[in-house]
Amino acid sequence: MPFLAARDVSKAFFGNPVLRGVSIALMPGQIHALLGENGAGKSTLINLLSGALAIDSGAIEIDGQPISNMSPQAARKAGIAVVQQELSLTASLSIAENIGLGAYPRRFGLIDYAALERGAAAVCRLVGLKEPLSTPVGLLPLGRRQMVEIAKALYRKPRVLILDEPTSSLSASETRTLIELLGVLRCEGVAILYISHRLNEVMAIGEHVTVLKDGVRTADQPLAGTDAAGLVRLMVGRDPGDLFPTWQPSAQTPTVVSLSGFCAGMVRDVELTVREGEVLGIGGLVGQGQEDLLLGLYGALPAKAASASVGAAQELPGSVPRANSLGLAYIPADRKREGLHLIHSILTNIMLPTLSRIPALKPRSRSSERRIAEQLATRFMIKGDLSRPAQALSGGNQQKVALAKWMPQDPAVLLLNDPTRGVDVETKREIYALLRNLAAAGKAVVLLSSDTPELVHLCDRVAVMREGRISALIERQDLSEEAIVSAAVGVEPKRVAA
Amino acid sequence: MSLSTNPTRDGVKALYWPVQMRRNVGVRGLFLVILAFIIAYGILFPGLFSVFGFAKFTQSWFPLALVTMAQALLMLAGGISLAIGPLVSLGAVIAATTMTQSLGVAGGAAAVALAGLLIGAATGFIVVKLRLPAIVVTLAGSFVIAGAALLILPRPGGAMPPWVSNLLAGGTPAAFGLLVLIVLGWKLYLATPLGISLYAAGENPIGAYRSGVPVDKALIAAYAISGLLCTGAGLFVAAQTGSGDPVIGQSFTLNSIAAAVLGGVGFLGGQGTMRGALAGSLLLSLMISVMFFLGFTPVAQYVAQGLIIVGAVALPQLKGLRR
Numbered sequence: 139m140p141f142l143a144a145r146d147v148s149k150a151f152f153g154n155p156v157l158r159g160v161s162i163a164l165m166p167g168q169i170h171a172l173l174g175e176n177g178a179g180k181s182t183l184i185n186l187l188s189g190a191l192a193i194d195s196g197a198i199e200i201d202g203q204p205i206s207n208m209s210p211q212a213a214r215k216a217g218i219a220v221v222q223q224e225l226s227l228t229a230s231l232s233i234a235e236n237i238g239l240g241a242y243p244r245r246f247g248l249i250d251y252a253a254l255e256r257g258a259a260a261v262c263r264l265v266g267l268k269e270p271l272s273t274p275v276g277l278l279p280l281g282r283r284q285m286v287e288i289a290k291a292l293y294r295k296p297r298v299l300i301l302d303e304p305t306s307s308l309s310a311s312e313t314r315t316l317i318e319l320l321g322v323l324r325c326e327g328v329a330i331l332y333i334s335h336r337l338n339e340v341m342a343i344g345e346h347v348t349v350l351k352d353g354v355r356t357a358d359q360p361l362a363g364t365d366a367a368g369l370v371r372l373m374v375g376r377d378p379g380d381l382f383p384t385w386q387p388s389a390q391t392p393t394v395v396s397l398s399g400f401c402a403g404m405v406r407d408v409e410l411t412v413r414e415g416e417v418l419g420i421g422g423l424v425g426q427g428q429e430d431l432l433l434g435l436y437g438a439l440p441a442k443a444a445s446a447s448v449g450a451a452q453e454l455p456g457s458v459p460r461a462n463s464l465g466l467a468y469i470p471a472d473r474k475r476e477g478l479h480l481i482h483s484i485l486t487n488i489m490l491p492t493l494s495r496i497p498a499l500k501p502r503s504r505s506s507e508r509r510i511a512e513q514l515a516t517r518f519m520i521k522g523d524l525s526r527p528a529q530a531l532s533g534g535n536q537q538k539v540a541l542a543k544w545m546p547q548d549p550a551v552l553l554l555n556d557p558t559r560g561v562d563v564e565t566k567r568e569i570y571a572l573l574r575n576l577a578a579a580g581k582a583v584v585l586l587s588s589d590t591p592e593l594v595h596l597c598d599r600v601a602v603m604r605e606g607r608i609s610a611l612i613e614r615q616d617l618s619e620e621a622i623v624s625a626a627v628g629v630e631p632k633r634v635a636a
Numbered sequence: 637m638s639l640s641t642n643p644t645r646d647g648v649k650a651l652y653w654p655v656q657m658r659r660n661v662g663v664r665g666l667f668l669v670i671l672a673f674i675i676a677y678g679i680l681f682p683g684l685f686s687v688f689g690f691a692k693f694t695q696s697w698f699p700l701a702l703v704t705m706a707q708a709l710l711m712l713a714g715g716i717s718l719a720i721g722p723l724v725s726l727g728a729v730i731a732a733t734t735m736t737q738s739l740g741v742a743g744g745a746a747a748v749a750l751a752g753l754l755i756g757a758a759t760g761f762i763v764v765k766l767r768l769p770a771i772v773v774t775l776a777g778s779f780v781i782a783g784a785a786l787l788i789l790p791r792p793g794g795a796m797p798p799w800v801s802n803l804l805a806g807g808t809p810a811a812f813g814l815l816v817l818i819v820l821g822w823k824l825y826l827a828t829p830l831g832i833s834l835y836a837a838g839e840n841p842i843g844a845y846r847s848g849v850p851v852d853k854a855l856i857a858a859y860a861i862s863g864l865l866c867t868g869a870g871l872f873v874a875a876q877t878g879s880g881d882p883v884i885g886q887s888f889t890l891n892s893i894a895a896a897v898l899g900g901v902g903f904l905g906g907q908g909t910m911r912g913a914l915a916g917s918l919l920l921s922l923m924i925s926v927m928f929f930l931g932f933t934p935v936a937q938y939v940a941q942g943l944i945i946v947g948a949v950a951l952p953q954l955k956g957l958r959r
Contacts, residue, residue, distance in 0.1 A: 190846070210846060211848070222846070226840065226842070226844070226846050226847050227843060228835050228836040228840055228843070228844070228906060229839060229840075229906070230835055230906050230908075231832065231836065232658065234651055234655070235655065239833070239844070239847045239848075239849060240833075240847035240849045241848060242829040248827045248828055249827055249828065251650075251651045252650065252651070255650060255651035270654065271651055271654075272654035272655045272657075272658050273658070274658060290847070
């Protein structure tokens with residue numbers, strides 16, 4: 139009988155279904171792998187299993203008994219421990235105090251530091267943490283903090299251990315320690331749910347696999363006998379329908395941006411060129427340095443390069459105003475916080491980047507501002523009165539405003555950070571058409587996207603990033619979802635090599 | 637940093653003390669500065685090292701130490717209070733109107749303590765349960781509390797029993813002894829699961845909640861204790877002056893923030909230590925005294941005080957930039 143199971147669970151956020159009729163059963167003494175692309179619903183499933191979110195329909199069962207009101211407390215009582223991606227640690231407290239947090243041993247109402255030390259030392263030995271237990275967690279590097287997080291989960295002696303991408307911040311030797319540890323726990327009868335993007339890791343340790351795609355379970359089978367390519371196929375393969383404009387090859391055009399030895403944030407040693415009139419896709423799993431690449435190029439993040447040419451300059455912009463004057467424009471992913479000023483009108487938002495171009499002491503001409511904005515609103519199909527605040531718009535229309543506001547400056551390079559996230563299908567179609575039109579008009583469009591079909595069907599070339607480097611640069615004729623996902627998860631690409 | 641734990645050493649102390657020592661790391665520099673100021677003060681005013689001089693100095697420090705602890709508690713909890721001063725005033729007027737009247741000394745002290753605890757807990761409840769910003773709630777609260785103090789005692793007056801004044805603010809360092817007891821009480825609180833949870837709840841409330849920490853309870857408890865410390869400081873101020881004054885606490889609000897910041901307590905919650913905050917308040921007291929003996933005019937004192945505080949806060953930032 140499974141320790142923990144989900145039967146036919148569904149979950150929707152604001153009407154958008156994220157999980158539809160998914161079942162999973164975690165058996166004692168088994169390492170169960172959960173696979174899926176960005177946004178397939180993995181994190182939601184974990185949150186449902188651990189009580190952090192409530193299910194819409196279906197059932198969560200512990201030891202075969204349906205639990206009517208699952209909560210984090212109920213999950214803890216039932217021995218379910220989750221190692222989350224974002225850490226739950228307190229930087230100013232010591233390793234031991236973090237491990238025991240919420241479950242301190244007590245004596246006369248005080249924390250029993252002796253018992254805490256014994257317990258913490260035991261779990262630290264398991265995960266290979268050798269730092270003194272009194273070390274404040276804030277002084278540890280990220281990988282060690284992840285090990286503290288795992289030790290913290292083990293301290294509660296869980297029957298079910300859920301690990302959400304535990305190895306993304308671990309070194310090779312830390313990963314080895316963790317994998318050995320999972321083997322030990324499995325022998326002790328712990329049920330383990332292991333989420334990772336590293337397919338070879340999953341193949342090496344998992345026994346059973348569940349694959350999610352767009353919130354639906356596409357596979358639930360023993361891992362023995364399946365190959366990596368087969369798993370990738372189960373994760374991808376959405377029907378693009380008529381969402382994308384037909385693609386036409388663009389002629390060989392001059393480059394507007396060329397970088398070599400580019401480093402910014404977690405980006406290491408990247409070589410990249412962007413040509414006029416192309417849509418260059420930036421793909422990969424979430425958080426592999428894609429955003430740092432855009433921000434570094436845009437001058438919003440300290441960056442350096444062995445050699446660089448951006449527009450007319452032979453160096454990196456280094457600051458946002460300089461990037462703007464070189465013809466770069468950046469449309470951020472978080473449009474509510476970074477892309478727009480929500481309480482201000484659409485007109486104000488559209489005119490904002492242009493204001494600094496008007497001579498400082500010249501009075502603003504409201505009528506010409508309105509004329510410019512109205513033209514853009516028509517061209518970008520922005521629905522609604524221009525004097526309404528931006529927050530009244532739908533996500534898709536907000537995105538169009540965030541894009542339109544750069545147009546008066548006639549940028550040569552558009553850097554877009556996941557522009558269609560959380561946007562409805564109709565607006566997606568409009569945005570895709572807009573981007574292709576901009577490219578046809580000679581603009582270079584750099585499209586960072588977490589949506590693989592978008593990269594396949596809209597882009598001329600796709601650079602796939604992995605751990606801060608470009609792991610593959612795939613040309614149009616070789617573009618496929620398999621090729622991108624394979625490069626993203628580190629499976630040897632087969633057809634891409636050419 | 638050779639402060640490694642030795643698991644084989646005797647029981648409870650083996651982990652507790654290294655953890656304690658670790659907390660000194662960030663405030664060692666501050667301790668040195670304080671030592672320098674104490675030496676300067678001792679040279680300017682040799683009487684400091686007599687029992688009487690020590691008693692008088694610690695008495696001038698005591699209320700600031702208390703309100704700084706009160707402020708630091710809330711800053712560790714991820715909040716801040718603008719009602720510190722009014723709470724001190726309220727404590728003072730309650731003490732001055734009850735202790736020589738119907739309630740007597742014990743009853744009056746209990747009333748002072750109860751007022752602080754209840755007002756603090758109520759503030760905490762509003763901030764935590766309604767998820768309102770602490771700065772707004774305590775700003776509004778400061779008007780209410782200051783008004784209440786004026787309603788109780790519209791103009792300076794009332795009286796404190798002379799023996800209470802003599803005990804707390806006479807020629808003996810009783811105030812210092814009291815401070816030691818309060819600090820021990822804090823250490824004891826921090827050794828409880830609820831006490832240490834304050835750090836987790838202040839710095840990473842979501843992580844703390846997921847770890848099973850009673851976040852709301854830890855925060856409301858912090859507000860209640862903070863209120864108690866403030867009205868307690870008010871009682872002491874009333875004992876010092878022998879009577880109650882409904883606006884006597886005014887300067888404590890900003891001084892408590894200044895001292896906590898000087899002691900390395902951060903605004904983002906969970907950053908800093910109580911020993912740091914206490915050291916900050918001691919440094920602020922010493923600065924005021926030393927500048928007084930150097931003949932600074934009060935206005936120049938304020939300017940110097942402000943510059944030193946900005947400098948102290950900027951120092952770690954500048955160090956970080958250079959790296």
